[in-house]
Structure formats: C-alpha cells, structure tokens
Amino acid sequence: MQVLQVQLEVGADPAEVGRARRWVRSRLAGSGIEADEPLAETLILIVSELVTNAVVHTGCPAVLRMLLPGLPAGASVGTVRVEVADASDRPPAPRHADGDETNGRGLELVDGLADRWGWRPEGTGKAIWCEIDRCGAGAAGAGAYPGRTRPEAFPGTYPGMAYEAV
Template sequence: MQLEIRPDPAEVGRARRWARSRLALSGIGVDEPLAENLILLVSELVTNAVVHTGRPAVLRLSLPDMAAEAATVRLEVADHSGRAPVPRCVDGDATGGRGLALVDGLADRWGWSREGGGKSIWCELDRCTQSQSATEAYDIDASAYEGLAFEAV
C-alpha cells in the first residue's frame, strides 16, 4: 500500500494519520512499541523527503500477516532526488539534523537504493508476537527495585 506525498510540510501529519490507520487495520495496536516507532520513522522519512527535495514523494508500507510468530514491517519513502542521504553530525543546540541517526537507532535495518531518477530510503522493524516485559526478558528480580525510580540508558 502506498500514499502519494505532496511537497508540503503539512503532508507529514497526513502521512502519520494514514500509517496509523493502516496499522490499526492490520491488528497492530497504536500503543505497541512497534507502532510508536513506526509512526516516528514515518514522520522522519517523510519530513526529510519534503524538506530536502521540495518534490513529491511516495510513502510505502508493507505489513505482513501479523498473526505470524514474528513479522517484519517495511517502510519506504521514494522521492525524485538522486542525492544520497547523508547522516549529519550536529551539536546539542541544533534543532534538526538527527533524522537518519534516529532511523538508525529505531529501525532493525535500514538503507537506501537508487530508484529511477530518484531514490528510496527504507527501514524495517521486527515484531515478535510473544512479547515479554523487560523484567522477564532479562530475568530481573523486580522486587529488588521496588520503590526505586530508574531508567535504562
């Protein structure tokens, strides 16, 4: 399934709404980490296409049979610019430039390829239907931390 994107910053919100509706139809809950990460990735990749190319783009979403034990969701944004995506190093005060670093951190895999006269940037997220809580996944005795506030870094 795909959505045509106009070169307008307002399209980013429309792309997020479209992706949320597709996720819901496929049985992925909006509160699942997979959905939250995917929507953030849609936002980043569509923003990059709109801001850096100023041309129309296409958002593609591939949702497999989510009843499977493990499934992979693939997101692609194709644009009409032949310029390769370039991750940037930015300082702490910069208000932009972290999009590809975010994609690299959230996606299980990502990359790009030439497509016609432009390019396609893609990323994949894996979903395991047998979800575990953090304490189960790492065999942590949660009672030892009762009443304490902590964060994973």
C-alpha cells in the same frame, strides 16, 4: 503468510507529514499491530522522519510505502518495511546534530530504531527504506551508518499479497 503493501503519495508541503502519520495509524489498525504497542509509535516516528526528509530536502512530492505482514493481533513475529521514494538522486547524508541544532537527527533516529535501513536508486530519484522485525527480543539499531547493505529492489509481488495505492 499474507503481506499487505500500501502506499501514499505525499505532496511537497511540510503539512503532508502530519497526514502521513495519520495515514500510517489508520493502516496499522487492521494489520495486527495495535495502536498502543511500541512498534506502532516507532513506525509513526520513522515515517515522520523519512517523509520530513523527503519533503524538506527535495521540495518535491514523495511516495510512502509500507509492507505489513498479515498477522493476527498479538502475534510476535514478522517484519514491517517502510520506504519513502523521492525525486532526488542525492544519497542520504546522515549526520550528528550538536546540542542546540534543530535539524540533523532524522537518519540518526532511524538508525537507532530500525533493525536495518539503507537506500537505493529508484527511477531518477531514490528510495530510503527501513525494516523493523517484530519479535520478542528485537534487535533495534543495526549499527553505524557505513557498511549498510542495499537490498534488492522493493518487492513488487508476493504470493497472497494485497495491494492498496492512495
């Protein structure tokens, strides 16, 4: 299977979150993930949350990466991986926001929407990642925050992989 890895450098400005969402939409268009399928909107929401967290909580630029399986339109299998790397070495701090609070729901949303998520140190900072399995049954929400596993480093090479950096 061919895999496409794409990445976008995101500035430390909260306005960059909208640019990241538009960029994701444009990359999904050629990946076999249709704009009107639920997976597309889920990915855009997850990217929005992770990029917002990186920009707001670090005040530094970040890098958004997506790993897309090269599938024909309508295919029902494959895993999409999203990562946001930032310059902060502080681990993510999931929390539960109370009723009227305007912040604190981002990682809770990621936990509920992704099949798996976690983080790992990267350089002097960290990368927060999540994966969504594209399958008929879908098992979103892999469980509570504690006990998440840290996978091996983000794959750098795959046979038949195309790469794009923006």
